[in-house]
Amino acid sequence: MSSTATSTAATPVHTPWEELVTSALLGTDRRPLRAGPRGAGAADGPAALLDAAALHTVRRRAALLPASGAPAPEPAPADPRPPLPAAARRRLAQLLADRSAPAAAGRRGTAPDLTELIPQWLASAGARGFRAPADLLPALLDAARARTDLRPAVLEFAGPRGLWLAGLNPEWRFALRTSPGHARRPAVEDPEAVRRLWEEGLFAERVALLAAVRAEDPAAARELLATTWSTERAEDRLMFLDSLRTGLRGDDESFLEVALADRSRNVRATAAELLSALPESALARRMADRATSCVNPDRTGAAVSVAVEAPHECDAAMQRDGVVPVPPSGRGERSWWLSQLVEAGPLAVWGERFGGRSAQEIVALPVADGWGPELHAAWCRAAVRQRDPDWARALLGAPSTPPANGPGTASLAERSKLLAILPPAERALWVADFVAAHGLSEAFQLLGVCTVPWAGPLGRSVVDALDIARDAGSYPWSFSGVMGLAERCLDPAEAGRLEVLTTTPDEPEGASPGAGGYWSEAFQRLVSTLRLRAAMDAELTPDAPDGTDVGGPGAV
Known part of the structure; x- marks a missing residue:
C-alpha cells in the first residue's frame, strides 16, 4: 500500500471539528490527535491534523445548500460631466490619501498641509464642472463622512454616481439625507409627487424638499408649509420657518403673522425677526x-x-x-x-x-x-x-x-457681520487698511469674511504685517491662525514676492531665541503652499498635460 493510502487510513475521521480547531490553535505537541477511533492508536502529528481537517471540510461543504443570489443593484446612472484631466485626478488621489495619514506631532515643518487644501480643490473642480473619478468615489465619501464641512462640495462633485454608491453602503447614508440631489426628491414641476413626499417623507427629506421648492418657487414652498403647519412639532416648525429666509418677500407677511402667534417662543422670535427684515x-x-x-x-x-x-x-x-x-x-x-x-x-x-x-x-x-x-x-x-x-x-x-x-x-464679531454686507472689493480694501493701521492681532475675524483669493492690497497688507512681526523678534505661534488663512487665501501669484522672507533673518537684540528659524520655516511652508495651489489650479484646466503633473517633478 502506498504512503498516501496509509496516511488516509490512519486519519482520525471521528474527531469532532471543535477538537481539530483546538489542536490547530494549541499545536499537536500540546494537544495531540488520536488516529482511528477515539482513545485508540498512538499520537499523530501535523499531517494527520491536516488530513482530518480536509476530510471534515469536504463533508461540511457537501451538506450545504446553495444560497440564493441577491438581486444585482440597478446600474449606476450616467454622469455627463467631462472627466478630470489626468494630472488633476492624481492630485485628488494624493490629497485624499494624505487625509487618512496620521497627523504629525510637534512642528509642522515646511511641507503644505494637504488636508486643508481639499475644500479649495473641490471648489475649483466643481466650478469647472468636472465629474469625480469612479475609483475615487469611496475615498471621497469617506472624507465627507469624517468632515461635515466637506459634504456639500463632495456630494456636488460626486454627482449621481456618488449618491448611487452611497445607497449601497450604510456608512454613507448621510449623503442620501443631506444631498440636494437625493433621488427621492421629485421634480418641483410635479405637485402631486411633491405633496406625497412632503406628507410621507422623513424629516431630513422634507427639509431638503422645502428648501428646493423655496429656491424655485417661494410662494409654492410657503403654501406647501401651510398645509401641515398646525400639525408639525415645535422644533420642526422652527426649522421649516427658517427656510423662508431664502427669497423672503412681502407676500410672506400673512403667513409670518400667523407664526407670530405660535405657541413656541422660538418660533415667535424667528417670525418676528423675518417680519422685521421686511x-x-x-x-x-x-x-x-x-x-x-x-x-x-x-x-x-x-x-x-x-x-x-x-x-x-x-x-x-x-x-x-x-x-x-x-x-x-x-x-x-x-x-x-x-x-x-x-x-x-x-x-x-x-x-x-x-x-x-x-x-x-x-x-x-x-x-x-x-x-x-x-x-x-x-x-x-x-x-x-x-x-x-x-x-x-x-x-x-x-x-x-x-x-x-x-x-x-x-x-470684532459684529464688525465682521457689517463687513460681510459690503461689496467684496470694498470689504478687502477696508480690512487691508485696518491691518495696516492696527496689525494682525485683531484682524483674524475680519480676514475670515474676505473673498478668496484675497485682493492684491489685502494680501500685501497681511504679508507686510507678518514681516513686521518677524522683524520684532517674537515667535510666530501667536500668528499661526493668520498664517493658516494666508496659506489658503493669498493669491498664489504672491509666492515669488514672498521668497525673500524664507531666509533666516538676523535675530535682533532681545529677540526670542530661535524665532528667526521658526519664521523662516513658516514662510517656506507658505510659499510652497501657494505654489502647490497654483499647480492645482493649472492641473484643473481642460488642456492640462496628461503625461506629467503640472508644477514639475518637485511639486508636492
Whole structure:
C-alpha cells in the first residue's frame, strides 16, 4: 500500500471539528490527535491534523445548500460631466490619501498641509464642472463622512454616481439625507409627487424638499408649509420657518403673522425677526413707531444731539411682536427692551426722524445720557438684519480708527457681520487698511469674511504685517491662525514676492531665541503652499498635460 493510502487510513475521521480547531490553535505537541477511533492508536502529528481537517471540510461543504443570489443593484446612472484631466485626478488621489495619514506631532515643518487644501480643490473642480473619478468615489465619501464641512462640495462633485454608491453602503447614508440631489426628491414641476413626499417623507427629506421648492418657487414652498403647519412639532416648525429666509418677500407677511402667534417662543422670535427684515411689514411699522417714540433729535442745545427715553414697560403687544421681556443676566430691563425695538425697526425711519440726514451723519451725532453704545450696537444688528450697506459703512467708520473709539461697536464679531454686507472689493480694501493701521492681532475675524483669493492690497497688507512681526523678534505661534488663512487665501501669484522672507533673518537684540528659524520655516511652508495651489489650479484646466503633473517633478 502506498504512503498516501496509509496516511488516509490512519486519519482520525471521528474527531469532532471543535477538537481539530483546538489542536490547530494549541499545536499537536500540546494537544495531540488520536488516529482511528477515539482513545485508540498512538499520537499523530501535523499531517494527520491536516488530513482530518480536509476530510471534515469536504463533508461540511457537501451538506450545504446553495444560497440564493441577491438581486444585482440597478446600474449606476450616467454622469455627463467631462472627466478630470489626468494630472488633476492624481492630485485628488494624493490629497485624499494624505487625509487618512496620521497627523504629525510637534512642528509642522515646511511641507503644505494637504488636508486643508481639499475644500479649495473641490471648489475649483466643481466650478469647472468636472465629474469625480469612479475609483475615487469611496475615498471621497469617506472624507465627507469624517468632515461635515466637506459634504456639500463632495456630494456636488460626486454627482449621481456618488449618491448611487452611497445607497449601497450604510456608512454613507448621510449623503442620501443631506444631498440636494437625493433621488427621492421629485421634480418641483410635479405637485402631486411633491405633496406625497412632503406628507410621507422623513424629516431630513422634507427639509431638503422645502428648501428646493423655496429656491424655485417661494410662494409654492410657503403654501406647501401651510398645509401641515398646525400639525408639525415645535422644533420642526422652527426649522421649516427658517427656510423662508431664502427669497423672503412681502407676500410672506400673512403667513409670518400667523407664526407670530405660535405657541413656541422660538418660533415667535424667528417670525418676528423675518417680519422685521421686511421694511414694509406691519410689524416693522409698529416697531418703528415704538423706536421713534424712544429715540428723537434733541435741539435744545447749540447743536443737534440724540435724546433717548427707554421704554418703561414691555406690554403684551410688544411681546407678541417678538420683544423678549426678561433680559439676560446683568442686563437692565429698559436698555434690553430699547435695543430690541431699535434692532427691529426699519433703518430708513431714522433719516426721516433726523431731518433727512444720512446714516453717517446720524451715527456721528452725540447721544445723551450715555446711551450711545447701546443705541449704536442696536443699529449694527439692524444693519446686518436688513443688509443695509450705507448703515454698515457708517457704523464701521474709518478703518484707521481704533475699534474702541469707532462709531459703531468695538466687537470684532459684529464688525465682521457689517463687513460681510459690503461689496467684496470694498470689504478687502477696508480690512487691508485696518491691518495696516492696527496689525494682525485683531484682524483674524475680519480676514475670515474676505473673498478668496484675497485682493492684491489685502494680501500685501497681511504679508507686510507678518514681516513686521518677524522683524520684532517674537515667535510666530501667536500668528499661526493668520498664517493658516494666508496659506489658503493669498493669491498664489504672491509666492515669488514672498521668497525673500524664507531666509533666516538676523535675530535682533532681545529677540526670542530661535524665532528667526521658526519664521523662516513658516514662510517656506507658505510659499510652497501657494505654489502647490497654483499647480492645482493649472492641473484643473481642460488642456492640462496628461503625461506629467503640472508644477514639475518637485511639486508636492
